[in-house]
Amino acid sequence: MTPDYGFLKELGIQGSNSGAFAGRWLTCTGPTLDSTNPATGERIARVEQASKAEYEACMQAASQAWLRWRLVPAPRRGEIVRRMGERMREKKDALGKLITLETGKLLQEGWGEVQEAIDIADFAVGQSRMLYGLSMHSERALHSMREQWHPLGVVGIVTAFNFPMAVWAWNSMLALVCGDACLWKPSESAPLCAIALTNVIRPVLEAEGLAGLCSLCIGGVDDVARPLIMDSRIPLVSFTGSTAVGRDVAARVAGRLGRSILELGGNNAVVVMPDADLEMVVRSTLFGAVGTAGQRCTTTRRLLVHERVAEQVLERLLRAYQRVKVGDPMEEGTLCGPLIKPQAVAAMLDTLERAKAQGGKVLCGGTKAQLKGRLERGNFVVPAIVRMGAQTECVREETFAPILYVLTFQNMDEALRLHNEVPQGLSSAIFTLSVRDAERFMSAAGSDCGIANANIGTSGAEIGGAFGGEKDTGGGRESGSDSWKAYMRRQTNTVNWGTELPLAQGIQFG
Ligand code: NAD
Numbered sequence: 001m002t003p004d005y006g007f008l009k010e011l012g013i014q015g016s017n018s019g020a021f022a023g024r025w026l027t028c029t030g031p032t033l034d035s036t037n038p039a040t041g042e043r044i045a046r047v048e049q050a051s052k053a054e055y056e057a058c059m060q061a062a063s064q065a066w067l068r069w070r071l072v073p074a075p076r077r078g079e080i081v082r083r084m085g086e087r088m089r090e091k092k093d094a095l096g097k098l099i100t101l102e103t104g105k106l107l108q109e110g111w112g113e114v115q116e117a118i119d120i121a122d123f124a125v126g127q128s129r130m131l132y133g134l135s136m137h138s139e140r141a142l143h144s145m146r147e148q149w150h151p152l153g154v155v156g157i158v159t160a161f162n163f164p165m166a167v168w169a170w171n172s173m174l175a176l177v178c179g180d181a182c183l184w185k186p187s188e189s190a191p192l193c194a195i196a197l198t199n200v201i202r203p204v205l206e207a208e209g210l211a212g213l214c215s216l217c218i219g220g221v222d223d224v225a226r227p228l229i230m231d232s233r234i235p236l237v238s239f240t241g242s243t244a245v246g247r248d249v250a251a252r253v254a255g256r257l258g259r260s261i262l263e264l265g266g267n268n269a270v271v272v273m274p275d276a277d278l279e280m281v282v283r284s285t286l287f288g289a290v291g292t293a294g295q296r297c298t299t300t301r302r303l304l305v306h307e308r309v310a311e312q313v314l315e316r317l318l319r320a321y322q323r324v325k326v327g328d329p330m331e332e333g334t335l336c337g338p339l340i341k342p343q344a345v346a347a348m349l350d351t352l353e354r355a356k357a358q359g360g361k362v363l364c365g366g367t368k369a370q371l372k373g374r375l376e377r378g379n380f381v382v383p384a385i386v387r388m389g390a391q392t393e394c395v396r397e398e399t400f401a402p403i404l405y406v407l408t409f410q411n412m413d414e415a416l417r418l419h420n421e422v423p424q425g426l427s428s429a430i431f432t433l434s435v436r437d438a439e440r441f442m443s444a445a446g447s448d449c450g451i452a453n454a455n456i457g458t459s460g461a462e463i464g465g466a467f468g469g470e471k472d473t474g475g476g477r478e479s480g481s482d483s484w485k486a487y488m489r490r491q492t493n494t495v496n497w498g499t500e501l502p503l504a505q506g507i508q509f510g
Pocket of ligand 1: 158159160161187188225226241249264266296297398426469473
């Protein structure tokens with residue numbers, strides 16, 4: 001265990017940790033997993049993973065807790081979520097540092113992610129008093145009709161490595177106020193984040209005698225992920241991860257007629273019109289393409305520039321890229337931390353080779369960054385800008401690394417065609433001063449993404465809006481707006497308060 005990180009102790013992380021929480025930490029019988037610091041290659045701590053037996057214990061604990069929780073009044077559930085949010089506030093500093101240590105995100109991004117978890121807790125508290133149904137007018141005399149929303153049961157939450165706390169919070173804070181229990185399977189690349197967060201919120205649930213309500217199960221595909229996905233006791237699986245895995249998950253959950261929320265890969269573009277504020281374009285593209293080392297689902301991967309301003313934009317962007325400091329994500333001034341694992345570095349280099357073979361020209365970066373001292377074994381790369389002649393295979397794919405493809409267009413029709421040509425449909429943006437072009441981009445005939453912005457980049461969504469995307473991004477929605485409805489079941493009630501039994505549609509029977 002790395003000796004000088006006092007915040008690990010504050011979060012209850014030890015040299016060796018149980019990977020299964022079922023109202024209490026279990027003794028695990030699955031294989032051991034090492035959590036590694038991607039900036040140094042050093043082991044941070046060990047995790048004993050769950051086997052099928054511990055999975056079952058976690059599932060039982062969540063199910064038992066749910067039987068009580070579903071009857072707790074929703075505003076009271078909100079009060080308990082409020083206290084969970086308070087605990088995250090108290091531990092924000094330590095939690096943010098752990099995100100940086102385990103995933104390589106910059107400290108600012110780590111703290112920002114915890115803040116996002118706190119924000120969604122606040123949002124969910126308010127939502128707990130607004131789980132509104134409708135009332136309708138019955139066609140029958142002396143009848144009333146309404147619909148109400150009931151909890152679903154245990155929600156399975158499978159998360160990706162790159163938002164190791166916020167995505168759990170998006171799902172669980174809403175699911176809890178909706179009256180559901182949660183069973184979380186986090187990424188094998190960020191298990192300590194999940195253990196720490198569970199330790200942080202645990203006292204609140206223990207005080208209510210409901211410790212199993214947020215169960216955690218860390219383990220492999222066969223021991224944990226697959227059993228969870230195939231478990232007919234889980235009516236809803238919320239899956240965040242790559243499109244390839246999500247496609248398999250979707251088919252399996254649908255096969256047992258379960259529901260799923262799918263938050264999958266993105267291939268997000270910024271469209272730059274000739275009247276755009278180029279300073280804003282450069283700043284937001286830099287954050288969008290290089291932030292989190294290109295490992296956000298909303299990372300800017302394609303820059304579609306009007307040919308009239310393309311050279312100017314490229315020149316400024318190249319200058320900005322030259323100032324990007326690649327290095328220790330814990331250090332102030334670093335703008336690009338490491339990739340999550342050596343395979344991600346290899347995938348980036350491989351994609352760039354294919355881009356070149358497909359006619360792409362690498363304008364900067366695209367190599368391993370060899371750092372010194374403790375960082376020598378880190379997964380560092382230099383962010384790349386690649387100019388492409390036309391949309392080709394590599395541009396259609398999501399490579400989870402800082403590669404920005406630049407393509408040019410002559411008019412808005414061409415920009416929209418290029419924009420919508422990729423299989424994914426998560427986030428998109430246009431930079432223009434023209435209301436007409438901005439509105440066209442966000443119209444039904446414009447961007448086909450779940451998120452379309454004007455004069456704001458593709459990454460960095462607020463929690464108040466519904467988050468998610470179309471096509472290969474999976475169609476799910478989480479976080480704000482009316483996303484809460486996915487975590488509940490709708491029931492229509494008709495009450496006859498008269499003495500006759502009229503049938504609907506005026507049917508006479510007997
Ligand atoms: P991944 O698909 O490798 O893993 C995601 C999760 O699925 C992990 O918990 C993993 O252990 C689990 N998993 C792996 N194989 C599985 C299987 N066969 N069955 C069930 N579960 C399985 O993704 P990743 O590398 O952790 O994350 C990066 C990907 O996630 C990118 O594609 C990114 O765009 C996407 N992502 C999407 C969003 C979104 O909101 N749209 C947010 C974050 C990340």
